[in-house]
Amino acid sequence: MRIACVFNPFKYKLHEENLKIVQRYFGLFPPLSMAWVCAIAERAGHDALLIDARTLRLTKEDVLDRLKAWKPDILGFMMTTYMFRETLEWVSFLKKNLKVPVIIGGYNLRVYPEESVSVDGPDFGCFNSAYHTLPRLLEELAGQRRFGDVPGLIYKENGLVRMTPSGPEPKFNDYPNPARHLLPNDLYAEFTTERKNFTVMVTSKGCPNECLFCEAGHTAYNPRSPETVLGEVRECYTRYNIREIDFFDYDFCVDRRRIDAICDGMIKSNLDVTWACRTRVDYVDEALLCKMKKAGCSRIYFGIESGVQEILDRLNKGISLQQIRDAIEMTRRLGIMALGFFLVGSPGETRETFSQTIRFAKSLQLDYVQFSKLTAKPLTPYWRQMVRETGVDYWRDYILGLAEDKPLPRPWTSLTNEEIDLLTKKAYVMYHCRPMFLLHHTLHVKSWSEFKRKFYAFLEMVFRQERVSTLDENFVAYPEDAGRLSSYRRNNRRNGVS
């Protein structure tokens, strides 16, 4: 069977936690979920195609032409809750023109499995991992079509949406490596990228902590072994010329023995690769940071959330301001850049608490900051509370097409959504418009593309941000490398694909 997965471009949404400018400059990333899906299909003996229409700047019509030439038996899409309706438009368009079945998967199917498939467009849904589901589905599509026998599947039958039991949770370690050979690996970059080629890796699922704003809280930890991780790093280095990796795990350092072994392996292999990861301030100490630095770690993203202890406690973050100060000081002293994630509009937040947070952020001398508007995201404790208390589930209504994209209420703070939006913008401007900060960053850029990306982002942040966030029909992600993209498109045209 032939499965073609499509990663569509997506626009800024009012209900998301980030500002439009953050979304625009966040980066162009490999569509990793579907790269796993394709790898799983290929391992089972099927043919796979993955079209990253977002990075390649392809329109629906361009993608249709490519698919007509490739002739898939089934189309695949990854669904997040936030971008569900936009991806659904792509599903409808391509399905109407190609007349092949569509399977959807991804995080939104964990939250709203039946609803996701009940809408017009998708024929099948994979509500957990593709690991067992996809090979069995492809087998049934080619043969008997007994969909009830496929584990973890949602499908439509006689006007009803049916769901099969999901079967045992596969070990993440047993997955093949994502099918990066199907991707334009030299086009990816994130805001902080210093080297090319850049990629993203995910080496564990889940997180044992229980921060109340986070959907990963208290989810089963399912890691890949150090050997598997090192094997993927080596593959990235030799096969795809990757020189910078961002480990996108919810928390890369949950298991001290695992991270120790990964770092030891990286030091031993002596590959010319730098990397970044996310972790908590209470998971690092001097010995670990020294080892991470030696292993090529150049940036760590820490969840700091607030500069007010009372707010950290209300978020159930389980860390103190002193722990934050110590971890950031150590990280920077050892020559690793530190990024801090902060929340705006937390429970009990006022203008005064947020001023304290900005002062705290500045005092830490972080290399990067990200301020996000605290939002009741699906599967978080705040979302559960909101649904319980109001009886309305905005996200469910949104994916069913019953609610428009809009900022969600934040009953836990007296600040209005408009004030939170303004404070978030102000925080970015206040943090970045400091002469010493600007000088330091200008002197430390490593390439022309890094300089251009950061310079344009700065200009847009200071001069082009609207007062209150609005939708933008012409929204596109910052085109990292327009020259390389054009040559890709030219080559493809020469080879007969649009």
Ligand code: B12
């Ligand atoms: C890498 C990543 C990205 C990358 C690439 C996109 C991708 N998912 O491949 C980038 C940066 C582009 C991205 C973008 C966004 N992301 Co993202 N992303 C991730 C991240 C960190 C890892 C995904 C991954 O590879 N996981 C490991 C694989 C093995 O697991 P998996 O993704 O669940 O995939 C398995 C199954 O779900 C299933 N499956 C998944 N897709 C499909 C498709 C088919 C056809 C089938 C059959 C099965 C299937 O099979 C897979 C293999 O078993 C996850 C968090 C996480 N740790 O999982 C967030 C996550 C998926 N992203 C999230 C969000 C919010 C976004 C954005 C909206 C952010 C933004 N504002 O821009 C966008 C939306 C993109 C879109 N088109 O909708 C949320 C989704 C929450 C939700 N309720 O939907 C997550 C869970 C992060 C979070 N904690 O909030 N993301």
Ligand code: SF4
């Ligand atoms: S914020 Fe970080 S530590 Fe807290 S639950 Fe989420 S992933 Fe885990």
